[in-house]
Amino acid sequence: MPSPRTIELVKATVPALQAHGLALTTHFYDRLFSNEPELKNIFNLGNQAGGQQQQALALAVLAYAQNIENPSALAPVASRIAHKHASIGIRPDHYPIVGRHLLASIREVLGEAATDEIIAAWAEAYGELADVLIAAETELYRASATAPGGWSGWREFVVDRKVRESELITSFYLRPADSGALPPFVPGQFISIVLYIPELGVEQIRQYSLSEAPNTGYFRISVKREGQDPAGAVSNRLHDAVAIGETLRLSPPYGDFYLHEERDTPVVLVSGGVGLTPMVSMLNALAPTTRRAVFVHGARNGRVHALKGHVEQLAADRAHVEHVVFYDAPAADDVAGRDYHFEGIVDLERIRARVELTDADYYLCGPLPFMLKQRDTLLGWGIGRDRIHYEVFGPDQQIAA
Numbered sequence: 001m002p003s004p005r006t007i008e009l010v011k012a013t014v015p016a017l018q019a020h021g022l023a024l025t026t027h028f029y030d031r032l033f034s035n036e037p038e039l040k041n042i043f044n045l046g047n048q049a050g051g052q053q054q055q056a057l058a059l060a061v062l063a064y065a066q067n068i069e070n071p072s073a074l075a076p077v078a079s080r081i082a083h084k085h086a087s088i089g090i091r092p093d094h095y096p097i098v099g100r101h102l103l104a105s106i107r108e109v110l111g112e113a114a115t116d117e118i119i120a121a122w123a124e125a126y127g128e129l130a131d132v133l134i135a136a137e138t139e140l141y142r143a144s145a146t147a148p149g150g151w152s153g154w155r156e157f158v159v160d161r162k163v164r165e166s167e168l169i170t171s172f173y174l175r176p177a178d179s180g181a182l183p184p185f186v187p188g189q190f191i192s193i194v195l196y197i198p199e200l201g202v203e204q205i206r207q208y209s210l211s212e213a214p215n216t217g218y219f220r221i222s223v224k225r226e227g228q229d230p231a232g233a234v235s236n237r238l239h240d241a242v243a244i245g246e247t248l249r250l251s252p253p254y255g256d257f258y259l260h261e262e263r264d265t266p267v268v269l270v271s272g273g274v275g276l277t278p279m280v281s282m283l284n285a286l287a288p289t290t291r292r293a294v295f296v297h298g299a300r301n302g303r304v305h306a307l308k309g310h311v312e313q314l315a316a317d318r319a320h321v322e323h324v325v326f327y328d329a330p331a332a333d334d335v336a337g338r339d340y341h342f343e344g345i346v347d348l349e350r351i352r353a354r355v356e357l358t359d360a361d362y363y364l365c366g367p368l369p370f371m372l373k374q375r376d377t378l379l380g381w382g383i384g385r386d387r388i389h390y391e392v393f394g395p396d397q398q399i400a401a
Helices: 006-011 014-035 037-041 045-050 052-066 070-089 094-113 116-146 229-238 273-286 309-319 348-355 369-379
Strands: 155-164 171-178 190-198 202-209 220-222 248-249 267-272 292-300 322-329 363-364 388-390
Touching: 006 052, 006 116, 006 220, 006 322, 014 052, 014 094, 037 052, 045 229, 052 070, 070 116, 070 155, 070 190, 070 202, 094 116, 171 229, 171 267, 190 220, 190 229, 202 220, 202 229, 202 273, 220 229, 220 248, 229 388, 267 348, 267 369, 273 292, 273 309, 273 363, 273 388, 292 309, 309 322, 322 348, 363 369, 369 388
Parallel strands: 267 292, 267 363, 292 322, 363 388
Antiparallel strands: 155 171, 155 248, 171 220, 190 202, 190 248
């Protein structure tokens, strides 16, 4: 815990962070990449180009300043950051580099308001936070390396199969190049892939949820083709340039969004678009059990609805599995009652009798506005926050606040 004086000084910077936080983080990343260009191989340049990373960091810095004396309020975010950092290979020696540029940016953006005492306070606070994250990441690396079939860092996998699941989503079946064992993971977790992107001249790392239940033979990811800007650089290359037989480098599985397999209460999976990928992994793990599962999914129409037939078959074969489909813009060949159940965006109020289940856990994955809508509905029903779990695409943002 930082000293009382440090807490006082850091909290005193909250108004400045509210007014200048985005300018500060934008300046920080410009400074970092100008002085440490090799870090472009670690950071997501798509999120940089779109401004999402700068905004997310500004919110994170502000949240840290506001809650510096209450570590429990920051614990969920710290856990998520640690898993993300472990998946991209952040190591202890990265923290002094980032800290140096962050402190310099605070001084350069805030000017005279950033007194020597303020900078010293932020240095102490940053050091405390870095120690927390380093400890968490060290444990994640240790657990990954010592798990049966596990490893730390990057491991080579071969693309065994590519299966087109919809107009936008393709599944990649990935087997270890060394033919060794695979580590266990919990349904809902993700792996990272690193690819060299010629048009950017750097490597880029992206996280993809594992879309199959744990098994001994392969990992499966189901990847949506994104736009042509830097945000889509990796997904487009996977779709267009990565062929069967090619070798890719993968991280071990990470992530703190996962199915609570130790429970036997009902599960409601609510996804939008490509957010179904971790949900299918969870559903596949639930299918052999007797635990009640309701899979609610929203897509634009049947042409972009991936893994539809697979989920339908699970629901048809197993009495404890139910699925509900919403299409907000059905195609001409989509048939109501056969291809989808409701027209419009996912609205849990329309199916409340089917999804408001005693002691159920609710898992949400999709675009942020989608998850906010579902979260607010569930909270309005009186569902406890500890029963609502979510996964965020891209830079972390707070939906649980």
